[in-house]
Amino acid sequence: DSGVTQTPKHLITATGQRVTLRCSPRSGDLSVYWYQQSLDQGLQFLIQYYNGEERAKGNILERFSAQQFPDLHSELNLSSLELGDSALYFCASSASDTGTATGELFFGEGSRLTVL
């Protein structure tokens, strides 16, 4: 158990809909990262927040947005969903602003999104 909690674990929705994925980082971690993993693919970095502020952006679509709240939990909002958005969405956390300092991120179990 990494200490990172993600909800929901599974989500099935229709094209054009909007969903919100939630992540609670490990106790004490200030950085939250969101990654997308499509079937048999690698992990694509979407966005990072540190202590409530956006710190880095990856290949995140304009239809997607995220935020980190004062209690450090984060939400990833996916709107106008398309079939291709079906994927596993992982949240990871680290203590520092730069998770790259130790190369170690702690991943949640992921939210599996299926768009029909």
Place this chain on the structure above:
Amino acid sequence: GQSLEQPSEVTAVEGAIVQINCTYQTSGFYGLSWYQQHDGGAPTFLSYNALDGLEETGRFSSFLSRSDSYGYLLLQELQMKDSASYFCAVADMGRRALTFGSGTRLQVQP
């Protein structure tokens, strides 16, 4: 940009040794990490190399050559439970996040 290359699949037998290679291209390289992911599970951290050389952690070892932009993960005394996907990832200070390779699926056979 950043890119990482690793083999898509490797097959080995129980008790054997397997090496998974990773070459990378990135600016501002800081270090190379390795992660294990079982089917449907979360990626879990295995090792991190910031300096040249070999790091050993139990049955797993990881190597880095910064001059060659190359690293590998060495798994010894393979067990069935080692069947999983293994990802190398580069730590780029400019990006603040880890960029992952596409992963190597390791199948351990009896």
